[in-house]
Amino acid sequence: MASPPTAGTRPDDVRRHNRAALLRRLHVGGPCTRAALAAELGLNRSTIKTLVDGLAEAGLVLERVPSQRAGAGRPSLLVVPRSTAVVVLAVDVGVEQLTVAAVGIGGDVLGRRSWVLERGRVLPADVVDRVAEARRELAERLGADAMAVGVSVPGTARRSDGWVHEAPNLHWSDVPLGDHLTRALRLPVQVGNDADLGGLAEHTRGAARNTADAVYLSADVGVGGGVISGGVLLRGTGGYVGELGHMVVRPDGRQCYCGCRGCWETEVGEDALRRALSLPGDADRAAIVAELRSLAGDPELAGHRLRGVADWLALGLANAVNVLAPELVVLGGLLAALPPTVVAGVEEAVRRRSMVARASGQLRVSPAVLGAEGPLLGAAELAFEPVLAAV
Amino acid sequence: MASPPTAGTRPDDVRRHNRAALLRRLHVGGPCTRAALAAELGLNRSTIKTLVDGLAEAGLVLERVPSQRAGAGRPSLLVVPRSTAVVVLAVDVGVEQLTVAAVGIGGDVLGRRSWVLERGRVLPADVVDRVAEARRELAERLGADAMAVGVSVPGTARRSDGWVHEAPNLHWSDVPLGDHLTRALRLPVQVGNDADLGGLAEHTRGAARNTADAVYLSADVGVGGGVISGGVLLRGTGGYVGELGHMVVRPDGRQCYCGCRGCWETEVGEDALRRALSLPGDADRAAIVAELRSLAGDPELAGHRLRGVADWLALGLANAVNVLAPELVVLGGLLAALPPTVVAGVEEAVRRRSMVARASGQLRVSPAVLGAEGPLLGAAELAFEPVLAAV
Numbered sequence: 001m002a003s004p005p006t007a008g009t010r011p012d013d014v015r016r017h018n019r020a021a022l023l024r025r026l027h028v029g030g031p032c033t034r035a036a037l038a039a040e041l042g043l044n045r046s047t048i049k050t051l052v053d054g055l056a057e058a059g060l061v062l063e064r065v066p067s068q069r070a071g072a073g074r075p076s077l078l079v080v081p082r083s084t085a086v087v088v089l090a091v092d093v094g095v096e097q098l099t100v101a102a103v104g105i106g107g108d109v110l111g112r113r114s115w116v117l118e119r120g121r122v123l124p125a126d127v128v129d130r131v132a133e134a135r136r137e138l139a140e141r142l143g144a145d146a147m148a149v150g151v152s153v154p155g156t157a158r159r160s161d162g163w164v165h166e167a168p169n170l171h172w173s174d175v176p177l178g179d180h181l182t183r184a185l186r187l188p189v190q191v192g193n194d195a196d197l198g199g200l201a202e203h204t205r206g207a208a209r210n211t212a213d214a215v216y217l218s219a220d221v222g223v224g225g226g227v228i229s230g231g232v233l234l235r236g237t238g239g240y241v242g243e244l245g246h247m248v249v250r251p252d253g254r255q256c257y258c259g260c261r262g263c264w265e266t267e268v269g270e271d272a273l274r275r276a277l278s279l280p281g282d283a284d285r286a287a288i289v290a291e292l293r294s295l296a297g298d299p300e301l302a303g304h305r306l307r308g309v310a311d312w313l314a315l316g317l318a319n320a321v322n323v324l325a326p327e328l329v330v331l332g333g334l335l336a337a338l339p340p341t342v343v344a345g346v347e348e349a350v351r352r353r354s355m356v357a358r359a360s361g362q363l364r365v366s367p368a369v370l371g372a373e374g375p376l377l378g379a380a381e382l383a384f385e386p387v388l389a390a391v
Numbered sequence: 392m393a394s395p396p397t398a399g400t401r402p403d404d405v406r407r408h409n410r411a412a413l414l415r416r417l418h419v420g421g422p423c424t425r426a427a428l429a430a431e432l433g434l435n436r437s438t439i440k441t442l443v444d445g446l447a448e449a450g451l452v453l454e455r456v457p458s459q460r461a462g463a464g465r466p467s468l469l470v471v472p473r474s475t476a477v478v479v480l481a482v483d484v485g486v487e488q489l490t491v492a493a494v495g496i497g498g499d500v501l502g503r504r505s506w507v508l509e510r511g512r513v514l515p516a517d518v519v520d521r522v523a524e525a526r527r528e529l530a531e532r533l534g535a536d537a538m539a540v541g542v543s544v545p546g547t548a549r550r551s552d553g554w555v556h557e558a559p560n561l562h563w564s565d566v567p568l569g570d571h572l573t574r575a576l577r578l579p580v581q582v583g584n585d586a587d588l589g590g591l592a593e594h595t596r597g598a599a600r601n602t603a604d605a606v607y608l609s610a611d612v613g614v615g616g617g618v619i620s621g622g623v624l625l626r627g628t629g630g631y632v633g634e635l636g637h638m639v640v641r642p643d644g645r646q647c648y649c650g651c652r653g654c655w656e657t658e659v660g661e662d663a664l665r666r667a668l669s670l671p672g673d674a675d676r677a678a679i680v681a682e683l684r685s686l687a688g689d690p691e692l693a694g695h696r697l698r699g700v701a702d703w704l705a706l707g708l709a710n711a712v713n714v715l716a717p718e719l720v721v722l723g724g725l726l727a728a729l730p731p732t733v734v735a736g737v738e739e740a741v742r743r744r745s746m747v748a749r750a751s752g753q754l755r756v757s758p759a760v761l762g763a764e765g766p767l768l769g770a771a772e773l774a775f776e777p778v779l780a781a782v
Contacts, residue, residue, distance in 0.1 A: 236716025325627025
């Protein structure tokens, strides 16, 4: 579609673009023969050779003879990213846990540290100290320091500078987390919303891989989402796309902490699941997941107890599908533990209710596959993006 | 953000990309000096010279000495697109009127034909015949035939082949309009939803110019939207993004023709405006617009009569802003005629209610500036896109 005038391309840009495209292909898709790289990127083999030689010289990839040979003739060499050659630090600031991981090119978690947190009582300064500690420890253990940092927070975070506007379940508001971390670590830092990053991870390495248009919906204490459209994670002004949980679906409904009444979050979030499952108000995440899993064996009971949640889930998803026209909805966080029969029922209801799903004839609803690792792996991707374009 | 691996760039691609970027700049931004083109596109002057010479030779642009000279020295030549060198046909299939226009590069409407339609009673075959007739007539008058066709319909249209799935107010369903037109005209045809195309036009030449993230909401018989995110009009699976009117906001509300109850359209569409203004059920578009305009002079009365519509407008827009994080909402169709005080009140309410608007601190709500021409001009842009990339 018509986009604003784009910049021209200079000859220098081409080599840089191709090198970045090749590295990104290896990072996302894993080891690949030179021949397949040429075909996938639409470049001739001599260009691929020059690019791969340059990356090998810089120590970013190595080449080896593939173990299995297909067909006759000289085997095409397999190009393998060297995972410790580019390492980023991924940080997941959860409500119950802080995790810091070193992630190498290719997406492998090379090492990690976690701290259990007293629910909603972690201070930004403590996060900064622990990340700095983990960085030193991991760098020593791996013999490779991180080149950049990506951070996931359960709240609204400004993309440009990592300013955390509101993270209600951490009791944070207006915290310059990006600045604090940049000063302490002297590394480029990017901060994103946990649901956005969960969506990014599912798109890069999970249930929404190779899917151009997908909506990721994650329910934990809050409900948020990430939106992939045309193969790209949407950001919007300030990077705030995807506060799906604060779509008002029931104007006469429950009061939400955001100030509105009847936000979707109040009908499909952690509290709503606790109510549906008759769990006490202090039942934690693990208890809710266990109860949801146990219902998988009794579809009738599952349908009965989760009917209300499923109805509101279908109503809100039909709204999201009408606005965004995804071909896939990925359910993350606690919703990934919904019994398969309930998910199938929600899918059927969304297909029936949404005008857009009826028109496109293509809509699937699937659980996330990366589980609680999603936001952490998404934070790593956030950090990798500029690094891979520049190394 | 991490996107899937992109293709590599070959040396041949560069010239083509730069030529298309330059043409697109002239098409959207109008005449421009060589020096300014070089600066805007980030290319050196010798590259610009080569590109402009090529375009001049092909008859697409001409160069002239600018009438006003700034500064000393030799004046930089002004590059002007020749509007009849690339002409497309724009078709707006409205509920009350069919319009066919010839639009030249640069966006000027070079000629047009319109037919008043009996409301909701136009047959696809009649549309095809009239478009063919208008094409012949306009080509003769201009001495230049169209190279492609863009069509706006008030319904869900599949981007790939122009299949119209549902256009309720035309009483069309499952009409292969793209195929019919392609066969009759032997030209490339693209079909889009009227609200999507209205949004595209406002983004290219109207209220949302130079705005990276915008939502266009248009109310006529139906309510639909177009979504610009990261400077690009979103499409989604099949091209069905933006059925904002079918977001359910009041589950116990009015029955909508789409099968759901409480769609936003039932609270802010043409019928809702008629009810608010106490107009009879057969009052047409012009009567509603006249009544809205007359209220501009009495803000107190306007606030009183339009309170319900304004409240539901603010609630739904806060939802859209929470999901999409635009910096601007453009109100089109009948909503462009809302009194300024009502629009200001809606803007204030959305800023207050939407968590995302509070976080970004940036949200404006403005009326569309292209009026009823929006979908027609957007249809032209739809047709221009591939043409300008290939000529």
